[in-house]
Amino acid sequence: MEYEHVDGKDKGKIVLYALSTCVWCRRTKKLLGELGVAYDFVFIDQKSSEEKELYKDEIRKHNPRCSYPTLVLNDERCIVGYQDEEIREALS
């Protein structure tokens, strides 16, 4: 599995699972950019069918409903959806 990396402040491991067409996912990405944190992301819809399943298995560990955006912080905290305040509070 491959993730794209965005440079920024080190706030621990941050992984964003997103869809390229989802406007809430884009807002979440924009917010991470605004907060200036380093993170990895992947646009699942742009992956092949086999790869999609691998990423989905990964997402399900944190968010059983497998919805987007799913933001995983340090492999333990998971924020589902574009939760502006919650994300700010977790990463500030």
Next chain:
Amino acid sequence: MTDITEEEIESTFQRLTADAKRSGYNLNPDEEFTKELVESLLINGKRYGYWACPCRLADEVKEEDLDLICPCDYRDVDVEEFGACYCALYVDKEIASGEKEAKPIPDRRPEREERAQFKASSGKGVVQTELAYPVWRCRVCGYLCAREEPPGICPVCKAGKERFDRFM
């Protein structure tokens, strides 16, 4: 990343706005947000052949994705309960008039297994009475009509024929 033109986005946006108004729906008044979604729908139209919901992961098999072709089967209940559909393309009056803002909402689409069960059971409880015509129901907006076959597209919400169930 896309080869969707400004003109395509604009004309689709105008068409959706007019359709929505005519049938009593409202698009999100945030034009920039709405046009981003329109572009996403056009992208999905090109890559999958149908307008799969931009904020959900499509299966890329139309049969499996029927419930999330925009407008999806969940739009009306979500607008009713939360004031907006999952993507916030369609909103209620309060959001449309700017009194409230659209917020992200939980996805009510059932998991694949639940969907399969639902599909298997739908139409089963139908009481067959002596009707001159069968009655068909649009799964998206609930429109009912009595005729031999469902209409090619729903006159209210523009959903395709394949999204009708036998109701009576």
